[in-house]
Amino acid sequence: MADDRFHVYDTTLRDGAQQEGLNLTVADKLAIARYLDRLGVGFIEGGWPGANPKDTEFFRRARTELDLKHAQLAAFGSTRRPGMKAADDPLVAALRESEAPVVTLVAKSHDRHVELALRTTLEENLEMIRDTVSHLRAEGRRVFLDAEHFFDGYRSNPAYALEVIRTAAEAGADVVALCDTNGGMLPDELADVVHEAVTATGARIGIHCHDDSGCAVANTLAAVKAGATHVQGCANGYGERSGNANLFTVVANLQLKRGYDLVPPESLRELTHIAHAISEITNVTPNSHQPYVGVSAFAHKAGLHASAIKVDPMLYQHIDPALVGNDMRMLVSDMAGRASVELKGRALGYELTREQSTALVERVKELEAQGYTFEAADASFELLLRDTVGELRPRYFTVESWRVIVERRPDGEVVSEATVKLNAKGERIIATGEGNGPVNALDKAVRVALERLYPELAAVELIDYKVRILEGSHGTGAVTRVLITSSDTDGEWSTVGVDENIIEASWQALEQAVTYGLLRAGRTAP
């Protein structure tokens, strides 16, 4: 059980799931809850039982399928409807029946919302809070209250907004979380209001922010400084509109920069892994720029600083990336010097001599001038390195020729067909593939040609394809750059091709993708 003095409260499964395009099954929610527990959050809000059948099901299955080590489950729901008793409201009953030890009630704290959305009186809204909180307390639940639209409400009617907090606390709510529901607050004003809420009511205050001003994380930190001891947020900053406060960034900031002891340090070292694992479940592409955990978060491009980084990396990064399970990466680019190529080589397991690294830098610069880029094509860089430092690049096959035909037929159908002529293991192989486009057809043809000789290619899959036209102005000298990402059962790699002809550029990237796939599989050159 986590320390109760400061709450890390996750709402990914409820508020995060409001994100456009994010649709979680019950199994997804259970899997995410396990990762959040592994990180060590104190509370996991599972959803709104009663209002959403999937959420009712989540709480039912959680009882037998979740074995939480740190976290407690919270069921989210509304205060009772106007003009009835909490004990008689079927939505309140659904909260009880969820058997969650914590219930988080959402209540209006903005006078105009009470009138417009609830269509009741300000006094009845307070009575709804009082009645629902007391009822659930009497049923043995711990109760938190989310004060919706609190900050806009405080601007509109500060006395009423504070009265909502007092009412909830007096009825037995342990925490009143102030919600910047529309996400428009900036940290200074938000901190003033939180401070006022803490001092004027004496209640325990929490904070729930959205990122509409790009300040959700900073707002959360400002609220903590002003006295809040309960922070809400979502994994990877998921949420409606611009998202909720990114709980991972909040936790890392508080723990690594403010000395809070929120999650076990060994769990924090899993943060990068957990963030990516959750994005696999949500099927939302990970944000490579995400603070702390993004794949670019500790990636350095500037060649200028590479030699100094070698001496003292901490002069160039805000924290040691190992603390959150991330790595410093040196990117190879046209600004790169010998030092960064050597670092990169070392990371790949090669100790380069001065002559080798100088030759490699020259080759990289030459190719980048033609439009190649290696910072996004690690596999191409490694093949180039193997080429440059000796006869380390295996030739599993050689190409005699290829041909691609794309045709729109008179009936409107579009078809693509590719034929490759390759030599491998002393054989001359001719193979043809069809595809939904020219590159797909080429990829198919290569597999048809090689899979008999190299069965491990069955596990290699082309998973992403990117195209960029360089210097497209007035046609002259425009070249096409193609980046291909491939995967096997163990991971992913990227390769690059450049040519004025998009098909030739794609072919280059494809040929390297296959070569690197065989290399990874441990295949030695024939």
Place this chain on the structure above:
Amino acid sequence: MADDRFHVYDTTLRDGAQQEGLNLTVADKLAIARYLDRLGVGFIEGGWPGANPKDTEFFRRARTELDLKHAQLAAFGSTRRPGMKAADDPLVAALRESEAPVVTLVAKSHDRHVELALRTTLEENLEMIRDTVSHLRAEGRRVFLDAEHFFDGYRSNPAYALEVIRTAAEAGADVVALCDTNGGMLPDELADVVHEAVTATGARIGIHCHDDSGCAVANTLAAVKAGATHVQGCANGYGERSGNANLFTVVANLQLKRGYDLVPPESLRELTHIAHAISEITNVTPNSHQPYVGVSAFAHKAGLHASAIKVDPMLYQHIDPALVGNDMRMLVSDMAGRASVELKGRALGYELTREQSTALVERVKELEAQGYTFEAADASFELLLRDTVGELRPRYFTVESWRVIVERRPDGEVVSEATVKLNAKGERIIATGEGNGPVNALDKAVRVALERLYPELAAVELIDYKVRILEGSHGTGAVTRVLITSSDTDGEWSTVGVDENIIEASWQALEQAVTYGLLRAGRTAP
């Protein structure tokens, strides 16, 4: 010329370009600069002339090709090397020769970086600042100084960090921008240091933040509150690692929430358009969650609040999205969408009826769901409008079939050939073209087929071609979007095609490009 009392300083073309995977051509940089100027920023940092040949070229071409209305160009560069004179340093000469009216010098302000990266004494570093600033001032340039690693430097040796500011200001630097180079600061501590810098030195202070703690925007706002009057940042938050402060979010926050008068309100209403247009140029997928301008930034799930939102939408959004040219998405179909389509139609010279604009909105939504985008393809939109409102889209030719062959021959030569079968003016025409790639070959074939009947096509040229793969994960459902820009003697137009097959997508855009070219030339349908 923008008001000099508060600077909005963009560094997309220099620091933003450090982003992993972002590679800008000179033409890209010129195009981005035009959009930034249209937004109304005060300064555009173009790059580091002398250190990077592409940047030298940018400043050379900017002199004739950029006609800036608001912004001034700034050239970025380093203080002179240790142990020589600024007047003799070739890198300083490159800054002069860029002819940029403003030079932004980067200087070390962290004692350990002076020793480790510059390998010189603390006093010599001050002398390098003094000498380089004075020299450039004597040459008639306005000089700003970027104090690199300032905040970490202030922790290490506050007296020295402040001395760097004083030295630069006394030598004639107008602004000293304090850089949180490693991006690890949180707003409270950062504000304290800025306040100290302002009061202890009396210099004009600027701020340059990175987002490694997820607080770059809030840090920038905190610095402004503490006395900074110059903010640096990048379009869409581009930049190394987790990115730079998002200049668009900073400007919107300051102007809409803090009453600063930074850019013309009518330009701010173009913010969403400008943000997306720049991401088309960088070919970085737009962040749908980006505050203010993201496609989800004002997207509300209907349901519970729908009726209340209808009565008073401002209760559910932090600003009126029209102020930044965005829309509340749930209302797009019945209100904002129709209104903007009507406006757009009027701009093109068509008065649409209510039924026509409703039908057009439906069609646009349908096509956008398939991956089309009309924001960057005005000509395609006009053809669609003409299709929708009546028989206004001329059919100069119809397509029977086409075929493209791309081949790499055994001698290594790559050739592309396309054959089209068209009907025009009652004739059936078969024509073949060769090109340096499949789309070029198709373009040639269409011209060979049509130029005899439509000689005005001789003036129509394909000047740019862009490709984006949409939803590329795991191959399934990935489609390719192609944007083609064409020109004639009077101007340019863009068309869009979408298909899973890149050649078919290109064909769609090409066919529309030719049709629109003939329409512009005043050719009536046969």
